[in-house]
Amino acid sequence: MKLTDLQQEFVLHFGEMGSRWGINRTVGQIYAVLFLSAEPLHAEQIVERVGCSRSNVSMALKELQSWNLVRLKHLPDDRRDYFTTPADLWEIVRTLVAERKKREIDPTLTKLRELQWREPDTDADAHAHARIAELGTLIELLVGWYEDMDRLETARLVQLFALGARIQKFVGDAEAVVPRLKGRRSAAREG
Amino acid sequence: MKLTDLQQEFVLHFGEMGSRWGINRTVGQIYAVLFLSAEPLHAEQIVERVGCSRSNVSMALKELQSWNLVRLKHLPDDRRDYFTTPADLWEIVRTLVAERKKREIDPTLTKLRELQWREPDTDADAHAHARIAELGTLIELLVGWYEDMDRLETARLVQLFALGARIQKFVGDAEAVVPRLKGRRSAAREG
DNA sequence: CAGTAATTTCAGGAATTTCTGAAATCAACT
DNA sequence: AGTTGATTTCAGAAATTCCTGAAATTACTG
Numbered sequence: 001m002k003l004t005d006l007q008q009e010f011v012l013h014f015g016e017m018g019s020r021w022g023i024n025r026t027v028g029q030i031y032a033v034l035f036l037s038a039e040p041l042h043a044e045q046i047v048e049r050v051g052c053s054r055s056n057v058s059m060a061l062k063e064l065q066s067w068n069l070v071r072l073k074h075l076p077d078d079r080r081d082y083f084t085t086p087a088d089l090w091e092i093v094r095t096l097v098a099e100r101k102k103r104e105i106d107p108t109l110t111k112l113r114e115l116q117w118r119e120p121d122t123d124a125d126a127h128a129h130a131r132i133a134e135l136g137t138l139i140e141l142l143v144g145w146y147e148d149m150d151r152l153e154t155a156r157l158v159q160l161f162a163l164g165a166r167i168q169k170f171v172g173d174a175e176a177v178v179p180r181l182k183g184r185r186s187a188a189r190e191g
Numbered sequence: 192m193k194l195t196d197l198q199q200e201f202v203l204h205f206g207e208m209g210s211r212w213g214i215n216r217t218v219g220q221i222y223a224v225l226f227l228s229a230e231p232l233h234a235e236q237i238v239e240r241v242g243c244s245r246s247n248v249s250m251a252l253k254e255l256q257s258w259n260l261v262r263l264k265h266l267p268d269d270r271r272d273y274f275t276t277p278a279d280l281w282e283i284v285r286t287l288v289a290e291r292k293k294r295e296i297d298p299t300l301t302k303l304r305e306l307q308w309r310e311p312d313t314d315a316d317a318h319a320h321a322r323i324a325e326l327g328t329l330i331e332l333l334v335g336w337y338e339d340m341d342r343l344e345t346a347r348l349v350q351l352f353a354l355g356a357r358i359q360k361f362v363g364d365a366e367a368v369v370p371r372l373k374g375r376r377s378a379a380r381e382g
Numbered sequence: 383c384a385g386t387a388a389t390t391t392c393a394g395g396a397a398t399t400t401c402t403g404a405a406a407t408c409a410a411c412t
Numbered sequence: 413a414g415t416t417g418a419t420t421t422c423a424g425a426a427a428t429t430c431c432t433g434a435a436a437t438t439a440c441t442g
Binding site for chain 1: 195196197198200201204208211212213226227228229280281284294295298299302306309311312313315316318319320322323325326329332333335336339340342343347349350351352353354355356357358359361362
């Protein structure tokens with residue numbers, strides 16, 4: 001089956017965006033095809049739709065699997081591998097964020113912590129050392145927030161995002177009632 | 192001036208991470224050098240520190256400027272361009288998120304909206320069309336939340352991130368008092 | 383305007399990434 | 413074990429990205 005114009009355009013767009021998203025064109029296109037398809041697809045069907053070589057599809061699927069972005073399925077009496085993307089878009093978002101964090105943030109956080117152990121050698125190092133520490137603290141704050149959010153049920157997550165800045169109002173109110181909220185942070189997190 | 196071991200290691204790390212972050216090694220290294228430096232640096236000083244060609248530094252700085260990640264300074268009686276990164280890390284985070292959104296999200300959102308106009312051609316298209324619409328809605332929700340957050344003062348932002356999941360408690364409470372919060376969303380956003 | 387210092391541009395070479403077809407591997411069935 | 417069909421691996425070709433040195437440009441100075 002060939003793609004409709006609508007689908008074609010979506011697929012080509014994902015291919016073009018691929019490089020900005022840190023994946024290559026084929027991977028982007030294949031993901032798009034799977035994302036749009038109502039049915040799981042096997043490799044040969046993907047070849048038809050994106051028009052690249054069979055081996056390229058194989059490699060791209062491996063890449064998508066390493067990102068946990070596709071699921072492998074099997075049909076009865078058919079030994080081919082079929083692939084899909086999750087129906088739930090929030091699951092996709094969670095996966096995407098988790099994987100990007102793992103690849104783009106975690107190695108740096110590890111390195112920053114490692115560098116913080118070092119005593120600053122020289123005077124000029126003092127500033128650099130402080131800067132590294134500050135960056136580490138900031139990233140830890142953001143990662144901690146993310147981990148908190150990731151634990152929430154999707155319904156709750158949607159609610160918070162939909163609230164947007166109006167969340168502030170509640171926090172402001174609550175702070176008046178429960179002062180020194182910040183001080184309680186680490187204790188509360190451990191629970 | 193050569194870099195200390197501490198600085199060298201940080202700079203090399205940023206160079207290596209560059210490809211995962213969608214920038215090249217030189218750009219990553221130069222950013223790292225500027226980030227650590229207590230003083231603004233001119234191009235020749237950067238060449239000394241990262242050990243690449245003068246022209247490469249020029250191109251990399253242009254790239255960093257296109258990301259708004261560096262600031263240009265001038266010293267009295269010195270016509271060279273000096274570069275720094277903002278002292279405030281939250282400003283850096285804001286810039287980074289804004290630029291990544293601009294490059295990685297906005298073009299796709301535009302495309303999705305464009306494709307939603309199209310009538311689904313065939314039956315198979317119906318599913319694809321629905322999927323595209325769903326994705327558009329999700330991204331709009333996330334972008335709306337981001338824009339809301341971006342309007343907040345940094346102190347407020349830090350407060351919210353530090354709260355993490357405990358924010359939920361307040362929202363839950365508030366909902367009991369002000370029901371049908373969701374329905375009020377669009378009206379409130381326009382304010 | 384000539385001279386000088388700083389920066390930018392750019393053609394082409396180096397390095398890296400992506401893609402392909404052929405061969406190898408794997409797994410189910412006889 | 414042998415056959416068939418699906419998938420993976422991999423060496424090298426193709427494409428892309430990155431980097432350099434030389435030349436051009438910009439902008440200040442005397």
